[in-house]
Amino acid sequence: MTSDPYAALGVTRSASDAEIKKAYRKIARSAHPDLNPDDKTAEARFKAASAAYDLLKDPETRARFDRGEIDASGAERAPRTYYRNYAEAPGNPYRGGQRAEDFPDVSDIFAEFLRQQGQTGSARSSQGFRAGGADMRYTMEVPFLDAVNGGSTRITLPDGSMLDVKIPAGTADGQTLRLRGKGAPGLGGGPAGDAYVTLTVRPHPLYRRDGNDILMSLPITIDEAVLGGKVEVPTPGGAVSVTIPTGASSGQTLRLRGRGVKSAGGGAGDLKLELRIVAPPKVDEALAEFLRDWRKTHAHDPRKGMRT
Structure with a gap:
């Protein structure tokens, strides 16, 4: 890294x-x-x-x-320390301006050392270092x-x-x-x-999250879009049956309430299904002939009004 x-x-x-x-x-x-x-x-x-x-x-x-x-x-990084921090610290015997008589007596240092050495092991152990x-x-x-x-x-x-x-x-x-x-x-x-x-x-191939809502693109066939019907939809909580309305269009959104992400307050978001009409992989002649005849008598322009 x-x-x-x-x-x-x-x-x-x-x-x-x-x-x-x-x-x-x-x-x-x-x-x-x-x-x-x-x-x-x-x-x-x-x-x-x-x-x-x-x-x-x-x-x-x-x-x-x-x-x-x-x-x-x-x-954690070790804190940076400099000579000046110690040289100018109060009580430092090496601070500038101190006189020889200000230095401690060496005999006093050894006396204190021997006094501490005379303590019992239990007394010393009670002062052991403890940290989280x-x-x-x-x-x-x-x-x-x-x-x-x-x-x-x-x-x-x-x-x-x-x-x-x-x-x-x-x-x-x-x-x-x-x-x-x-x-x-x-x-x-x-x-x-x-x-x-x-x-x-990790990203999921079917679902996307938007707050507590889950978004999903749902492919439907031409006949399901025109006639409507029930289709089985996989959701994060298991498969459910969803009704496609008659005359559905691509981009239309169906909302399954409470099928989204649970919130800390106990509720849940929704699962939003964006419909996407998918043509069959191969259009046979019967379907093509039907649509040609239908077009002659049911002309419809979904792009009307888009012209500038």
Whole structure:
């Protein structure tokens, strides 16, 4: 992964949040592994862009990276210290302007050392260092239907251990899950850190998401468009029967209420079906002759009014 997340997305450091999101989506659409099978270069570009977007989409994390507090992976950087910080610190025996009599007596230093050495082991152990573990950040790609309906998956961590991740129903692209206590172990008995898993939703060949609504293009035949009828439609929750109205046109939208993505408040969006009339792969002579006769007596111009 590049050390510069801005370069991974092809944006400048002054880019707005909207520009960063737009750049990530453009790369995701062109370099997604599902669209570029066996293309390692595209896969690497997609992974780098996903990690970069994970870092920059959060204003606080982006600000910390810009200040140099964390690196491109989100890991903490060691604070920069300089000689001046120590040279001018209060109590530093080497500060300029101090006199020889200001320096501590060497015998006092050894006396204090021997006093501490005389303490019991139990007393020293009670002063042991204790600290919480560091938080860990991961990215994970999930199938579209798992994001809509919910599910669970298992990921392998860098140290080889396994982590079970529950995907809530209605998960959105870019959403981050917090797994308490699944980060790095603490020191000296301190609590473990948390794991943050940012989810990227894999594109689906049939469905597209718009907020809590799901959009789908539904092909219908000429006779179904003219005569209407019932057709079976696959939805994220299972197949349902849908009535095509008589005289349907391409571009007409049918709405299936409550068949979309579940919201946090308990409701759900809709499934919107955009009708698309598809001609048969081969037009036989009987159909052609019928339409020629029909055209003579039922002339209809759907483009009327478009002339300038």
